[in-house]
Amino acid sequence: MQLVASIKSFAGQQLRFEHRSTVLNCDMHFSLYLPPQAETGAVPLLTWLSGLTCTDENFVQKACAQRAAAEHGVAILAPDTSPRGESVADDPDGSWDMGLGAGFYVNATQAPWAEHYRMYDYVLEELPALVAAQHPVDLSRQSIFGHSMGGHGALTIALKNPQRYRSMSAFAPICAPLECPWGHKAFAGYLGEDRQRWAEHDSCTLVRGATQHLPMLVDQGSADSFLQEQLKTPLLESACAESGYPAMIRMQEAYDHSYFFIASFMDEHVAFHAGHCKS
Template sequence: MMAEIIAENRCFGGRQVRFRHRAESVNCEMVFSVFLPSSSRHQKVPVMYWLSGLTCTDENFVTKAGAQAAAEALGIAIVAPDTSPRGDDVPDDPEGAYDFGLGAGFYVNATQAPWSTHYRMYDYVLDELPAVVGETCPVDVSRAAISGHSMGGHGALTIGLANPDRYASVSAFAPICAPTECPWGEKALTHYLGDDRSAWQAHDACEVVKAAKQHLPVLVDQGSADDFLAEQLRTRRLMEASEGAAYPMTIRLQAGYDHSYFFIASFIESHLRFHAGNLA
């Protein structure tokens, strides 16, 4: 289960490392990136998992978010997996669209052929990735938080809120809040899970909130100038669902910010500090 190092760089006194391993849950080789703060040389450190959005790999967050300096200061590791299975045998959107298939795993366990052979990102993120990280890195995987952006924000919310025993806190940037009600989500969930919309509910943050028996600290940031806000992200639906379920969340609308990594870089330190307070 150990992973091999394929790249390593010194970064803010810590190490930015890229790993490759054979992943059983998704039936292919997977790559993930880990920032290890300098404190990990002496002790196991807590971890924040970062789930990226459509079209991304494990490298987008690493090179664009500027998170390493804060993670070094706080003594937190950051693990960034890929956004889908990869390889010649892994099926892709037959039309080559960006919002489904490769780079668009949506963090679900597909039940429909041909996707079900590889597209099991929910199990990969929840179980297999932490097991590999725990064996490979000086990381205390029992002290974990989860965060993400857009499709990855959807993944962080649905996986985190449904598994409160596995995470200390959850955060998201511009998450797809109601994928059962937006074009991105409807396309992906139809292909991965089939036409029975009741099977989709476990992957809709608004529905997961309603069913939650245990509450975690949750922080969500959404830019007011995000071009995807009205049609695809539906942040208002998450506000309504959390209020209706009496699930306390901090949901902030950040004036003038868009959907880009400039937005993430502007607020990632506050998210890391939020998680550090809950991982202590």
């Protein structure tokens, strides 16, 4: 693990690293914010998953999360959104919703994606363990959150692994990939045509089958141009209501899909997770 950048921020350190991922079989970058409290002991770890076309740096530079992380004494880990490198497959048509920057946080089973696209295992297993081996973070106190495709990733990973996380949240998540064009394209490509495999990474399906409940917070902008066709937040609301899954799902009037929206409510999300990671 090689340090690429270290910048002081709110008395903590915003770090960026490069490393060789065994799971993804390629070189990767990730960012890690360590609050000042990490100088004296292990701190909770929040993992942030970004959306389509992003890298780890979008969140670091635009979300304004460091201030709240320093206030509450939590570290924030931001992985990239897909494997990278010349040998890594990309969408043959060059579109932005498949391939590089669009890993969808699943383990691909189909060629040519299966060789590298294992973002589920990377986020759940390899990267937190790598960070904890060299930095003062407490893996017994983890939470996860994200935006859009990353919101999908955060919710599904937490719903599938409730023993691993204290809480989950999302900004404008892709709530029902079984029912939207982004999900259809990515899941058919990465997982094949078996929709039962798709359902294993669909938040609405997972909520209905959940036997253990984690605290969930979802914020969605009412002016989000992707809301109706791609995100489908009402389907998640219905799934939670029908299954009795406790969730705080908030429609934020006039906000869109951008980082202006994310930054506006970031303090609340960090405080939400910090509250569940205190003990």
